[in-house]
């Protein structure tokens with residue numbers, strides 16, 4: 123049977139004529155090998171895809187049923203508002219993995235109002251008070267400070283509080299939190315490859331139902347991750363389900379509102395469905411924004427000219443006698459701060475993995491190639507964000523490229539860390555608010571110096587869906603002076 127399938131895939135399959143190695147035409151296992159085995163934790167598939175393009179051209183067959191395109195000019199043909207461009211089937215039932223446009227629309231409609239600009243402005247007090255806590259903790263820490271760790275704690279805290287209320291107080295116990303953050307990072311590392319094996323993915327999603335010794339089997343981090351759910355998120359969600367959660371300042375509690383939504387069918391509110399959403403949002407909300415903030419600080423601490431300029435720019439809206447962080451809307455009017463955050467989010471990618479689309483109704487044309495309906499088509503936003511024909515010297519941190527008037531406006535088209543179209547990032551505005559407020563607060567309140575941090579601690583190398591750098595020591599700094607709030 124396997125031989126017959128291989129022969130079919132090679133010679134008679136509708137994608138048989140597409141360029142690429144024979145092995146990827148025959149089996150998914152080649153890609154899975156690079157995803158699972160190669161590299162530190164199996165994470166080199168995206169890089170290998172890039173190498174294959176160098177050999178075979180801009181469109182290649184990377185799996186029996188999938189072609190990948192390396193050509194930035196095609197990006198907007200694939201990531202847009204065309205309802206026929208959908209996601210592939212998935213056994214993970216959360217917003218991000220919803221296959222069809224109709225089902226996704228229904229789910230997204232339930233979340234969208236709470237991620238609008240005005241809704242995020244309403245939770246600004248929560249964001250600011252969490253950042254105040256962050257800077258207080260940083261100023262109290264002795265010796266070397268791992269900013270990457272603290273930023274992740276902060277983003278975790280905000281998304282949990284926003285979704286479920288009941289603060290986690292992660293920053294009060296850094297030793298305990300450090301284990302927890304490591305556990306979540308560990309889950310990122312195994313999640314992408316195991317999601318391809320339905321049975322393993324099923325077990326992972328149901329770890330909480332297994333006996334403790336089995337939960338512990340994969341690693342201590344595995345157990346810790348279960349604890350994050352069992353002891354942290356689950357009891358909070360229980361309270362939300364019972365309608366008993368209360369937010370201090372009367373703001374909305376995202377999951378409570380979601381559960382109250384009468385237009386959603388009951389199965390969308392089931393324990394499992396809501397659990398998937400909560401876990402997904404924690405992962406998406408914590409890592410991406412935390413990583414981008416690490417990138418911004420690393421780059422700035424290497425460019426003293428820019429650092430001085432941006433501090434001066436922040437001072438124009440933040441008088442030295444004012445304690446409170448200026449508002450998000452005030453900070454986003456600062457051109458240099460904005461350019462720095464844009465460049466940091468470009469370099470930190472958001473998502474490192476290829477994003478797969480499928481048109482189940484129509485064929486999709488790329489140049490002379492016609493991809494029949496139902497087959498997977500993917501691109502990788504990393505290859506757009508680091509495309510040397512668009513972003514000259516793509517590895518260089520150059521906020522200046524966003525400050526060139528008309529020329530910069532043209533670049534906007536290729537600014538895609540949050541993806542584009544109907545499946546773009548729902549959390550974009552939350553991320554922007556967090557990034558503006560945090561970067562301004564850290565720069566205003568501290569003078570810092572990098573401590574043994576280099577490019578390999580920061581630049582994206584591994585693809586665990588979200589990117590990870592070569593070395594995971596974090597962006598480490600020493601605090602030279604603190605401005606008393």
Ligand code: HEM
Nearest residue numbers: 217218406407410411414472473539540541547548549553
């Ligand atoms: C710098 C920060 C961030 C970047 C660069 C980023 C990037 C992205 C990208 C590229 C996608 C599309 C993924 C796909 O097509 O599978 C996405 C989706 C998503 N992001 Fe973000 N993200 C960021 C922050 C956040 C935050 C703070 C949240 C908090 C809730 C969040 C929640 C989500 C969700 C729920 C989706 C799925 C949306 C859907 O499918 O409708 N993200 N993000």
